[in-house]
Amino acid sequence: MTGNLRVIIAGGGRVGFKTASILADRGDRVTVVEPDGETVDRIADEWVTTVIQGDATSPDILKQAGIDKADVVAGLTGHSGLNLAICLAATELNPHVRTVARIDDGDDDYTEFVDAVVFPEGAGARMAANEIVGSAIQTLDDVAADVEIMHVRVAEDSPAAGKSLATVRFPEGTLIISDGASVATSELVLEPGERYLLAVESDVVDEVVQLLRG
Numbered sequence: 001m002t003g004n005l006r007v008i009i010a011g012g013g014r015v016g017f018k019t020a021s022i023l024a025d026r027g028d029r030v031t032v033v034e035p036d037g038e039t040v041d042r043i044a045d046e047w048v049t050t051v052i053q054g055d056a057t058s059p060d061i062l063k064q065a066g067i068d069k070a071d072v073v074a075g076l077t078g079h080s081g082l083n084l085a086i087c088l089a090a091t092e093l094n095p096h097v098r099t100v101a102r103i104d105d106g107d108d109d110y111t112e113f114v115d116a117v118v119f120p121e122g123a124g125a126r127m128a129a130n131e132i133v134g135s136a137i138q139t140l141d142d143v144a145a146d147v148e149i150m151h152v153r154v155a156e157d158s159p160a161a162g163k164s165l166a167t168v169r170f171p172e173g174t175l176i177i178s179d180g181a182s183v184a185t186s187e188l189v190l191e192p193g194e195r196y197l198l199a200v201e202s203d204v205v206d207e208v209v210q211l212l213r214g
Contacts, residue, residue, distance in 0.1 A: 007132055008065045010056035010086045011077035012039045019076060022129040024049060031065045056086045067093045072132050074100040087114045100131045148205055150198045154190050158214035161192040173201030174208050
């Protein structure tokens with residue numbers, strides 16, 4: 001799977017690091033901002049990316065991270081209030097940036113101030129990555145250890161667009177569940193622009209998404 005977003009992630013802890021890794025694997029350009037020097041060194045040692053040591057609520061640090069050209073800013077520290085402050089500071093510098101804040105519980109009151117909230121302790125880092133990317137693909141990676149439930153929109157130019165399930169060669173470990181109105185059968189035609197519910201084993205996710213998204 002490939003991407004082309006410019007993403008700033010504030011917080012280089014477990015959630016922030018894993019989310020950044022998922023996005024980097026997509027091909028997105030990720031900058032991590034982290035105040036702790038030891039964490040910065042660990043990220044730099046384990047993963048080749050842009051890491052900035054500093055406070056992500058600081059305008060100077062956000063400018064250094066490239067806030068003027070960023071598509072998304074995600075506050076993924078362990079403190080909800082700090083994540084909200086980071087997102088608000090980011091929108092002051094770039095009103096068009098998408099903001100995502102990690103919260104401590106399932107309460108979504110913060111959506112009044114940010115574009116999306118994530119509760120990684122309940123949904124996993126992949127859900128945080130999905131909220132950063134947007135809503136084209138949504139996964140729930142805690143349903144089973146090696147299975148992801150995905151809600152995918154078929155791209156106009158994807159290999160599977162306009163074809164029936166009987167003619168698309170999905171890899172073993174793929175189950176098309178529903179088109180939203182009924183349980184999928186082999187006669188179901190994958191219409192461009194429509195969403196479908198899938199259950200996919202983790203090791204074939206990228207192959208399946210390539211067929212549906214191109």
